[in-house]
Amino acid sequence: MARRALILLEGASNSPLYNDAARRLDLHPITLSADPALFDYLAALGIEAIRVDKDDVDALIRECIRLRSTYDIAGITSAQESVYAVVGKLCRYFDLPGPNPTAIERCCDKFIQRQVLAEAGFPIPAYRLAANATEVERSTAEIGLPVILKPAVGIGSSGVRLCRNVDELAEHTIYLLGGKHIWRSSPRILVEQFAQGPQYNLEIMGSEIIGIADADYSPPHFVCRGHFYPAQLSDEEYRRVADVSLSCLKALGLGWGPANIELRWTNHGPVVIEVNPRLAGSPVSDMVQLAYGIDLITEHIKLVIGDEWDLRKRHLHTAAARYLIPEYDGTLDWIDGASRAAAVSGVAEVKLYVEPKTAIIRKGHSGDRIAHVIATSPNRARTEAVLQRAVGLIDWSIAAFPVQGE
Template sequence: MTSTALLLLVESNTTGTGRQFARYARNLGIEPVLVTADPARYPYVTEDHLRTALTDTSSEAAVLATARELAEQARIAGVTSSSEYYVATAAAIARHLGLPGPDPDAVRACQDKSRQRRLLAAAGVPVPHSVLAQDVEGAVVATADLGHPVVLKPPRGSGSLGVRLCAGVAETADHAAELTSAVVNERGIAVQPGVLVEQYVRGTEYSVEVFGNTAVVVVRKYLGPLPEFVELGHDLPAALDSVGETRLKDCAVRSVRALGLGWGAAHVELRMDGEEIRVMEVNPRLAGGMIPELTHQALGIDLVGAQVQAALGRRPTLIAGPRRGAAIRFLTAEAPGVLADGMTTTAALSAARRVPGVVAAVLYRAPGERVVPAKDFRGRLGHVIAVTDQTSAGLAADEGRQALAAVLDTPAAEKEAVV
């Protein structure tokens, strides 16, 4: 048995924090091991020379068997995941091995959106009215009580996948048919049958990033055009008065406690319309959308590091430094088209990076690649991050995104050629 301790990472998210989990562990002298069914899914594995353990991660028993094999070679110091789809598996493996982690049953209950709604409502936490329908007919019947428009979504999922606002019966039936016909999700994991039909709640959307039972920060969200709910940007901290911020934080912490979480990170999404607050969703994981990076930039609090520390049984530091403003804006296509050539792309990235306050501008797609309007996070084409004072960060990120959007200015003939 080697003297180097291991941190097992059960799969990873494909963008954002997954790579950071592994790097943070290495900086602590812990060897990260990515337990995965497909290492090729993650380009950073090769780039960072990350050790992998090939495993059927759809099977908790298979992951546990792999963990026990690895434990014969080196001490396992922790087990965690940066992916929504595998946090419950990681929690269960940690529990089997006697290591720190959230309650696996609480995580599973939280990930079942219908059950989550019932638990929150029973605890007096305000949530949208919703009905779990098993088929198209049930979804249509549910709208008779809820009234249109309604939001349809899978009972489990992440990244706004399959979430859609339906204005009438025909749209409801069509989207319900699409959702109920799905057998597996985009990761190839079997999906829970049914469709969640939910009251549409108006208002401004926020998230509260909670760690343990501490509300770390309130984030202002910007969504794309309906009927989809694609997140196009975040401002941090949110521009709220102290009363509004406190009410959102209190509601988020109540939600976490009601669901039996309270270990590590939770990402709580809420809407506020005047005095009314509704909890839209609680996710038993770190936020996506680069929010942990924004939190680090604005407050000096490293949520990725805190999650790794917690998984290793260490007490993380959540003390904020001087407050700055941080904002991100994602680039999406408004119509089908083709990304510009390499020269235009280079110029657009340079122009975005020259905007005062912009600290990062990134494109996820290659020049000449065909693009379509985003229906979920997978349709985002790039991002711009700005860090400055709290009142200017969003404006700088907007300006940087506008500069980056030059990559979408392709000749009309090319746009018309896109099918």
């Protein structure tokens, strides 16, 4: 009998966890990627990887047909949003469980997503689409400062900034359109009203809300600095957040597999910021498992291969993460204290993303983070105390880049 394989398209922060989970389910993971060398974990984990153009659906189909001569392809999926619509197309071609590719494409374009939600009457920030500086200025005048500028297609807060005055607006417009920002599609800027209030992130599987987190997305770039599960919401607030979120999925044609929804609680109640048709990036899945006892990645793979998933919560603990972000650019001289932080009772994980002598160049997105700490306990106050103590044990030194000519 041919060995059952799970095809993973491209890689993302969660991808090593997908490979580990696949092996636990007795599946042989195979990665198809335009450049497998970009993903260090493939060699480290001994994952079979095949080079193929991620945007060429016909080439991907041919490769999967070739693989079927050796393997029983049990499922096809990805942890990367940018290729998830392609995953849906492959699943349909091979008659495998998978997401609706049209719904994924509609959702991943933030402007189209805004249009769909606005037409359905959902609470969203005022928005405009701009292709040049003149349109950005006109859109801002119509909405009123402060506004958020963001690429219409993108992830990880890349290119996102709160602009509080005309100088910041001009500066970020030049950044986005002047060649510094790497566009994943044709340059289109979403100009949005700044919805002020605490932010909540939801992890959803199918039509079931698994967890809601307090999330700290500090302006101006909205790089996430921390999560806390479960969020501090009253029963009525939870109901309203849940109702809006699940209704958004229906309006967008989603509801199969994982989704991550970001919203803010404003003076007018919940306002939808983004609907993402995927799991949140690492280490959110780890926190969900610590808080509720549900392994989102394993359950997602079960759905992908047609098995019955199990979304029952085994317990209710608190779990929190703090992401460490440098305050200025330079060369990382040293980073110390990770082992001491990991030894603190209640700390679940300490992970460093960079090594000493690495150049630190902040770009205002999730790649700016250099480490994270996760803590858990049955009690929120205890978890907060553990997290604060552990983070306080980690220190680093960054040497400023030499000034040219000195």
